[in-house]
Amino acid sequence: MNSFAAAESPEHYLPLTRSLENLYLPLSMINLGRGHPPSGLAKRAIRDAAAALFAEKGFTATSTREICEGAGVTKPVLYYHFGSKEELYETLVQEAFNEYQREVRRASRRGRTTREKLIETLRGMLAFARRHRNEYRLAVRMVVAPERESPAIDFIEMSRADERLLTEILREGVRKGEVKGKPQQIASAIAGVAFSCVMGFLLTGRPALNRKLARDTINLLMGGCSRRIPIGK
Numbered sequence: 001m002n003s004f005a006a007a008e009s010p011e012h013y014l015p016l017t018r019s020l021e022n023l024y025l026p027l028s029m030i031n032l033g034r035g036h037p038p039s040g041l042a043k044r045a046i047r048d049a050a051a052a053l054f055a056e057k058g059f060t061a062t063s064t065r066e067i068c069e070g071a072g073v074t075k076p077v078l079y080y081h082f083g084s085k086e087e088l089y090e091t092l093v094q095e096a097f098n099e100y101q102r103e104v105r106r107a108s109r110r111g112r113t114t115r116e117k118l119i120e121t122l123r124g125m126l127a128f129a130r131r132h133r134n135e136y137r138l139a140v141r142m143v144v145a146p147e148r149e150s151p152a153i154d155f156i157e158m159s160r161a162d163e164r165l166l167t168e169i170l171r172e173g174v175r176k177g178e179v180k181g182k183p184q185q186i187a188s189a190i191a192g193v194a195f196s197c198v199m200g201f202l203l204t205g206r207p208a209l210n211r212k213l214a215r216d217t218i219n220l221l222m223g224g225c226s227r228r229i230p231i232g233k
Contacts (some may be wrong), residue, residue: 010025034056043081047095050088053139058152059089090151094133097158100128108165114173114229118218119211121169122194125162125208128196137202162194163187186221193217 041045053062064085070080082088087185107124129136143155166187173179179186197217201209 007036021024024097037162042071042073042077042163046073046078046081046088047092050092051096051132051134051138054089054092055134055141058141058145058147059085060147071152086151090153090167092135093153095130104162104165108149108169114169114176114178115218115222117169118166118190118222119215121166122218123211123214125194126197126214130201136198140199140202162191166190190218193221 023050046067049065050062052204053066053070062085063077067085067088068075071078074137078088082091088217104121104124108117108121110120138156139159142150142153143159146155163184164187170179170183170186174181174183194217197209200206207213
């Protein structure tokens with residue numbers, strides 16, 4: 001299983017060659033010419049195209065040719081930024097996961113009360129899924145239908161990061177007297193509802209993954225949905 005650190009994987013460069021101005025540059029850059037996107041845009045286009053294809057077809061069925069066609073680049077450009085399809089896949093997942101963790105952790109520090117922190121955390125989780133549909137679909141595909149040929153990534157363990165963060169917030173709420181119950185069980189319930197909502201959004205476009213949904217979900221789970229009925233009635 002791969003362990004994902006915050007640092008990016010090192011770049012793989014092609015052999016150097018001499019340009020017309022006596023500068024040594026990667027060979028692929030000498031042949032970019034007109035009509036090719038700048039380096040930064042090319043890397044972004046490759047990642048976007050790969051995410052869409054991996055999410056739709058899986059790792060094995062996606063070819064580098066299809067990725068290049070989708071990104072509008074040549075194979076040398078792809079290999080300049082990513083040494084192989086495997087490295088592209090691993091980098092794509094790692095960068096998406098790291099970005100997700102940064103955003104959700106940052107969201108969890110907002111709010112004064114435990115309930116406010118939970119609302120902001122869930123809002124961050126939903127917002128990321130809304131903006132990064134293909135990366136989320138890719139992760140779901142690898143959990144539901146893992147491929148033997150794909151790079152070994154522990155998506156199950158990665159998914160548990162949400163529950164761990166929510167549990168931290170809830171344990172602090174218990175210490176402050178703002179929450180009753182078992183933090184881990186409540187965290188699992190919140191994460192489960194979040195996953196259900198995201199899956200519904202990916203399949204049907206509903207519900208809207210916004211702050212209102214996050215607020216209503218947390219208020220329902222924290223406040224309950226039944227009215228207290230006096231004994232004897």
